Amino acid sequence: MFESRDLDGALAAVRDESAPDALVLHTERDFETLDPAVAEELGLLVESLDPVSYPPEWLPADAPDQLREYAGSEFTIGLPGDGGVAWTRQTDPPVVFVKPRLRTSPDPFVRFLIAEALVEVGLDLPESFLAFFGARYADLDAAVPLEPAGVYQLAAALYTAYCGLHTREVFADWETDHPDLFDAWVDAGERLEPRLGDLSTEVARGQTEFATAAELACSAVKHAADDRLEIPSPFAALDTAAYARTGPEYAVEWARKTFEKLS
16 A cells, blocks of 8 residues: 655755655555554554544534544544645654655656655644644634535635745745755746636636635745745735734634625
């Protein structure tokens, strides 16, 4: 199920700089929840496993099933929609997983995703949007007039923006030391840019769902260092030091005020 990935060049350097004890493993299949046999196999590669669960009262009554499963007692790493690279600190040492869905992706992009995960591990960022929001997830749900799936999507986007505020300065510093990874980071931002210009108008006209727009804009936040991208309103208010500092409290208040203005 798991195969160690040898890191060379810039990736090896990023691991040394950010998370020197982390393992990077290829997986045979995509997964979120690990059944006991697979968890046992992973346990042979690490010193210890410590699966995390979250209080059920953090979730509103109508929370999606996949979020309830994640919060429960089963050993779950990542959530649907997290992409082809996931990481966890539920193991010692922490592990970065590279999933097979990335087999057809360009190698520079895959290398950037691995480097990004190593940076996130090293910065001790929350492992998921539920860990980020904690009990405030129910507050976010109460603050926005969205269906449960929309709240899930918005929460994931807000978590992405928060992580991006902390990681992007690291990425920007790669220009000299790790130019290939830097170029992949810049390229990923440039691919988002064409969607950003009309995003506010699309939301106002109902052409793009709010949570979908948030996903795009919040993904752009991690590429917006040194004014490389202009984040559209109302999401530009997330591209601030205040959000980086206060996290979920800021996110919930931003969401409440934003929907008050939209209504």
